Amino acid sequence: MGLFTGKGRVHLAGHKDLTMHGEIAQCPVGDTIAIPLVDGTATDFEICVKEGDEVKIGTLLALRKSMYVPLYATVSGVVTGIEKRMHATKRQQNHVIIANNHLDEKVKVIDIKDPDHMTQQDIIEAIKQLGIVGMGGSGFPAYKKYEAVKDIDTIIINGVECEPYITSDYHEMMRQTQALCDGAEYFRKAAQAQRVIIAIKVGKPELYAKLEATAKNYEHITVTQVPDVYPMGWERLLIETLTKRTYDRLPSEAHVIVDNAASAISLSQGIRTGMPVISRLVTVSGNGIKYPTNIDVRVGTPVHEIIEAIGGYVADGEGYVLAGGPMMGRSIMNDRFVISEYMNAITVLKKQEEHTVACLKCGECTLHCPMHLQPVRIMQAEKANDSDLLGKLDVMRCVECGMCSYICPSKIEVTDFVAKGKRRYGLTLRRKKA
Ligand code: SF4
Ligand code: SF4
Structure with a gap:
């Protein structure tokens, strides 16, 4: 191991050459945009528009209730409703749907000052x-x-x-x-x-x-x-x-x-x-994408429209789609979810047969966890539905970096078990408080 590799840090195969040198593509803005009423994992939004309202780029659509977080329209047009759609949180979430009039009329959200x-x-x-x-x-x-x-x-x-x-x-x-x-x-x-x-x-x-x-x-x-x-x-x-x-x-x-x-x-x-973020640059890459590229995308654009715009998949239905990169991204069941302003990448990887074998008790996952947790023990506690032990093992400190899965010689998706353990223990804590 080199000077900067070792416990809690590894050099990864970057695959960055796939998109490092090419041109930046422009994704056409679709006829319909969907703005998710989600901030991280929070969904406590008060909706400020209703069906039939005319909006401009910058019109306030919703405000989070527990903490000031505004969501703005990213196209001009008409609100056609609030719909539940698949979201990058892997759940159906409310979205404000806007029929785009393609006029790009704008309203500033702050005054411009010197x-x-x-x-x-x-x-x-x-x-x-x-x-x-x-x-x-x-x-x-x-x-x-x-x-x-x-x-x-x-x-x-x-x-x-x-x-x-x-x-x-x-x-x-x-x-x-x-x-x-x-x-x-x-x-x-x-x-x-x-x-x-x-x-x-x-x-x-x-x-x-x-x-x-x-x-x-x-x-x-x-x-x-x-x-x-x-x-x-x-x-x-x-x-x-x-x-x-x-x-x-x-x-x-x-x-x-x-x-x-x-x-x-x-x-x-x-x-x-004076304008909020209405579009962002997204890396669409991975061995399941025909022409990996960086593309400017309007916030609220569905992922399948982006992938179509750059030439599609290597083979339809044979890859899995991640919102984010391969280490911390979430695998989403389809490509119908939309881009949020904080989503920097879509990664599509070919499905490959991974032959998982039993845990070797090698301790590599514990050795490399940057949060100094014991992923293998957390995995066992999660499999045993043992909430108390999950708490004792400090599961909530996991940052879901993906390192324990990456490093595991048995090809076990350790991070998935730890993430499930986090959800289980989080639920236990909420029940205790209620
Ligand atoms: S995913 Fe969590 S448990 Fe696994 S290495 Fe990262 S911080 Fe540690
Ligand atoms: S790295 Fe994999 S095989 Fe080794 S202890 Fe952790 S879970 Fe078990």
Whole structure:
């Protein structure tokens, strides 16, 4: 094992060449767009429109009840209803359905101000009203990290993209370098931090040179390359690598806030235009896709329309579709779910016969778990329906990074068992509280 590989981190076959060098495609915007009433896994939304309402790009469609999270229309047209549809959470969820009039009429969600004269509060309010979320997959509302901000000295802009196949952040950073640095600077001002570190993985010399050249114009921004190991993009490991600091619950305990590179770009664009995120770059890749590519997609577009637009599957019905990358993505039963602003990739992998054998009790999964859990014991507790033991084994700390499945020589989907264990124990906790 090399210097940066070892316990909790491995070098993965990246398959990034599939989409690293090609042109970026444009996905036609369909006649119907579906905006999911989902934020991460939360679904507590108050709907602000009804069937027959005319909407523009930027019209408020729904607001989350327990925490301020706005959802906006991404096309102009008419609301045709609220429907349950398959979602990337692997469940049927409510969606606002909009018949697109293809006029792209717009309404701003914030007033445009002179960026040089925006106060800390102005910027935090802009992050909130624009609905900026963690666009690397988390979907967490970014303003929550800045609302009660205190003693933050460092903002890390995460452009590491450590999952195999995914290159959307790479391309976004290449084509929006200035917006990335502007967004990073807004985040710095929102936290009154002293510095910003833009982190990318080694082995991207063109991007590194471009970022370095642009960052020279920003007093507080530096660009750093981190090792090509998984899960380097995970914020706990990234903070430890860049600052040598650790924390218990939240990065703010280490005086750090981490934001995704695409989120920084969206913030900059939002402040400049007054508009929320209406489209995003998505990597569509994997050995089940005929022509892997990065494609600009309107939020709310069904995945099957995107895959058709780039030439389809290698063989229909013979791959499985993941919302995200192969390590942390969720396998979805069909391609009818839609793209959300925080979904950076669709990965389609050919089904292959995996010959699972019994657990060898080798301990590799425990050795490599970045959260220092015991995945094999959690798996056994889950199989035994033992909620108490799941709690004792701290199952809720699992970040579902996929490492235990990847590393398992018996080809056991250990992560699936751990994820099921999390759900089981979470349910037990909720029942106890009720
Ligand atoms: S999926 Fe969970 S249990 Fe498995 S290695 Fe990652 S953090 Fe550990
Ligand atoms: S890595 Fe696989 S075989 Fe080894 S202990 Fe974990 S579950 Fe068992």
